[in-house]
Amino acid sequence: MLSRVAENLYWISRYVERADNVVRLLADAFQMELETGRTWVDGPRPLERVLKILSIDIQSIQDENVPSVERIEEILRELTFERKNDYSVLSMLGRARENARSVQEALSTEAWSQINQIYLYLISPRATERFNTGAYRYFQKLKKDCTLFTAIIETTLPRTEAYHFLMLGRYLERVDILSRIIAVHASLLKETKGSGPWLLPWTNLLRVYSANEAYMRHSGERIDPPGVIRYLLLEEDFPRSMRFALSRCLKNLRAVAGSSIGASSQAERHLGRLESDLRYIDIDEVLNKGIGEFLEGVQNTCAQVGSEIHQAYFRT
Amino acid sequence: MRSKSAKETDLLHNYELVGYDEMMATPGQMRNHYAPLSETLTDLGASEIERRARMADNIMRQQGITFTVYGRGQGVERIMPFDPVPRLVPNNEWEKIEAGLKQRVRAINLFIQDIYHERLILKAGKVPAELVFGASGYRREMVGVKVPRDIYIHVSGIDLIRDKDGNYLVLEDNCRTPSGVSYVLKNREVMKQAFPALFEAYSVRPVDDYAANLLAVLKSIAPAGVNDPKIVVLTPGVYNSAYYEHSFLARQMGVELVEGRDLLIDNGGLYMRTTRGLQRVDVVYRRIDDDFLDPLTFRRDSQLGVAGLVSAYRAGRVGLANAIGPGVADDKGIYPFVPEIIKFYLDEQPILQNVETFRPLIPSHMSHILANIEKLVVKAVDASGGYGMLIGPASTKEQQDEFRKKIQDNPRGYIAQPTISLSQHPTLVGDRLEGRHIDLRPFVLYGEEIKILPGGLTRVALPKGSLVVNSSQGGGSKDTWVLAN
Numbered sequence: 001m002l003s004r005v006a007e008n009l010y011w012i013s014r015y016v017e018r019a020d021n022v023v024r025l026l027a028d029a030f031q032m033e034l035e036t037g038r039t040w041v042d043g044p045r046p047l048e049r050v051l052k053i054l055s056i057d058i059q060s061i062q063d064e065n066v067p068s069v070e071r072i073e074e075i076l077r078e079l080t081f082e083r084k085n086d087y088s089v090l091s092m093l094g095r096a097r098e099n100a101r102s103v104q105e106a107l108s109t110e111a112w113s114q115i116n117q118i119y120l121y122l123i124s125p126r127a128t129e130r131f132n133t134g135a136y137r138y139f140q141k142l143k144k145d146c147t148l149f150t151a152i153i154e155t156t157l158p159r160t161e162a163y164h165f166l167m168l169g170r171y172l173e174r175v176d177i178l179s180r181i182i183a184v185h186a187s188l189l190k191e192t193k194g195s196g197p198w199l200l201p202w203t204n205l206l207r208v209y210s211a212n213e214a215y216m217r218h219s220g221e222r223i224d225p226p227g228v229i230r231y232l233l234l235e236e237d238f239p240r241s242m243r244f245a246l247s248r249c250l251k252n253l254r255a256v257a258g259s260s261i262g263a264s265s266q267a268e269r270h271l272g273r274l275e276s277d278l279r280y281i282d283i284d285e286v287l288n289k290g291i292g293e294f295l296e297g298v299q300n301t302c303a304q305v306g307s308e309i310h311q312a313y314f315r316t
Numbered sequence: 317m318r319s320k321s322a323k324e325t326d327l328l329h330n331y332e333l334v335g336y337d338e339m340m341a342t343p344g345q346m347r348n349h350y351a352p353l354s355e356t357l358t359d360l361g362a363s364e365i366e367r368r369a370r371m372a373d374n375i376m377r378q379q380g381i382t383f384t385v386y387g388r389g390q391g392v393e394r395i396m397p398f399d400p401v402p403r404l405v406p407n408n409e410w411e412k413i414e415a416g417l418k419q420r421v422r423a424i425n426l427f428i429q430d431i432y433h434e435r436l437i438l439k440a441g442k443v444p445a446e447l448v449f450g451a452s453g454y455r456r457e458m459v460g461v462k463v464p465r466d467i468y469i470h471v472s473g474i475d476l477i478r479d480k481d482g483n484y485l486v487l488e489d490n491c492r493t494p495s496g497v498s499y500v501l502k503n504r505e506v507m508k509q510a511f512p513a514l515f516e517a518y519s520v521r522p523v524d525d526y527a528a529n530l531l532a533v534l535k536s537i538a539p540a541g542v543n544d545p546k547i548v549v550l551t552p553g554v555y556n557s558a559y560y561e562h563s564f565l566a567r568q569m570g571v572e573l574v575e576g577r578d579l580l581i582d583n584g585g586l587y588m589r590t591t592r593g594l595q596r597v598d599v600v601y602r603r604i605d606d607d608f609l610d611p612l613t614f615r616r617d618s619q620l621g622v623a624g625l626v627s628a629y630r631a632g633r634v635g636l637a638n639a640i641g642p643g644v645a646d647d648k649g650i651y652p653f654v655p656e657i658i659k660f661y662l663d664e665q666p667i668l669q670n671v672e673t674f675r676p677l678i679p680s681h682m683s684h685i686l687a688n689i690e691k692l693v694v695k696a697v698d699a700s701g702g703y704g705m706l707i708g709p710a711s712t713k714e715q716q717d718e719f720r721k722k723i724q725d726n727p728r729g730y731i732a733q734p735t736i737s738l739s740q741h742p743t744l745v746g747d748r749l750e751g752r753h754i755d756l757r758p759f760v761l762y763g764e765e766i767k768i769l770p771g772g773l774t775r776v777a778l779p780k781g782s783l784v785v786n787s788s789q790g791g792g793s794k795d796t797w798v799l800a801n
Binding site for chain 1: 377378379380553554559563564566567572573574575577578588589590591592593594
């Protein structure tokens, strides 16, 4: 496969994965902002947390005490539709679509058509209208659209290099952004003990990942921060957990490497080490030693693996 | 021929006949082969036709079947407006077109081969040598170079129009990298989805095998000794106006779509950069003009091509479609000589006629042009896309004087033709059908044999009265059906 094509495929799925995560975070933050409204006690507000995860500096929403619904919607609109903002959903899906346009022949027609449709819908007046009448419902649609793209890839692409590069991008991005999200949530831990309204962000975090029901079924317990962190980091079977994503990432990296073991050995070593960490780690130990530091390590690994993949496959 | 029934008066209300009309022989007299189509359209009704036409547009947009229009910033992607009323070509008409195209392409190919080798036609004085050597498509790098099977024009698109009597005339030969075949295939696909009922009364010749035939042609030009050639389509990239087509063809043929930056010459051979290192490439269907193909040979500023490609090609280590150099046949200065060319190489009378063309080099033509310039279309021989053109009836006195002077200063540089009346075809305008001017670009593949895609791209000039079918200037397209008997 052409290096340029492989690189494009890898980035298409990174962008789609990131956009999907941002949409999930925005939908959740919007709900929480509405619900808790003026009763928010202290600590960062839900939207503020999202901005922090994305390292975006939008004029603080803490201004003038409590943001109005209009102000919240304004921020959400910017994060969804603003072209100038690199982290907006439109920017990310626009880049994914532009990449896909230039490698249509490596995707299936249906997959290309889906990403094209997502983008065309996003820039259409209908999308803005729908957003205005109900941002949450609009986000649900976007989420579904991204999921559909992923599903089309799963069901129309042979398991050849193209597929493996798509998966590599998707799962590496999943690990990366999950580590940022948990890091921001975990920074709350210091200030919180026990129950009450402080559990809300954790319940919602599960909901962001459609993990709340699975979590309850699995643990059968009440929701508590260490439990949620453990589930999202270490659960073997949950498709959005870090451990799950890492093992897929590794699997696809090996598939891409095929017989030429040498080329990717660096990336593989890094990923393999992290994967076995997650396999044998004890969550209490991590929490005691400092989850922040641990997650920082994960992010470094992701960055390193990214550049090693780049060296090995995209720069022939 | 059939009389108009009461039902049809709705869709065809006030239908005006101008020049040759594809559907109506005279007011109220429909050509027989259009009758079932007209009935089905009437049954569907205007609002249903409109609804389905919108659906067809949507399918195109969703699949990204677009072309890029330049000008504003980075270029805007547009779909080509799709007209839902198909053009019908009866089989007997098509047989004549097909025979004419085969004859023409065969002769032009012999001409190209000849001018890069023996130059018999120049020695015989049938075509002025300075016209050939001065043509912008002439490539002296190809002199004496032997190409596989002596074929230069593997893919061509020959533009046809119909005169007021319905005769098909050749307007232009496109022997370099003609575009539009993807629309032919997609128009058919969309038509079948949006208007299945229209197909009921007809038996239409399918177009699906184009990609397979193209692939066979490409395989046939692999370097000697290569049995399972690696074939690629070379595109200038995603911002090229025909990018969709390049990508579509690569996908249909199951080959890689590459850009210049994906390729390199190593040790005399052509390679592409892959995730597993360099991989050998044997055949390139290039959709880049000669000028940009190789910065070492042609334009040095080109970023689109591959340094060293021309010498690899000349050494027979890579096959190119089309070959380098057939652009000389696209030159408008050569066009008037094509009937001569056909007679010279094939000893046959041309089956398809040219549009009457005046050449300022001939004194009697010169005086005719100068005297009648307000009625003529004057074209610079080495320009295309409407540049360097004077459309007599639409020009001012000053423009006419300016062109008179240009022609006298440089008689080789121009040709003149009568203002051409294109045939018209019923086209959906709002809730009824109106006549709009059309042309036809059939596609010719030349490998082990010559194959012609039944139909071709029918382009429509959408503004009323307009003769401009070019898609970048508001032209649309419609499906073209060659009817089986």
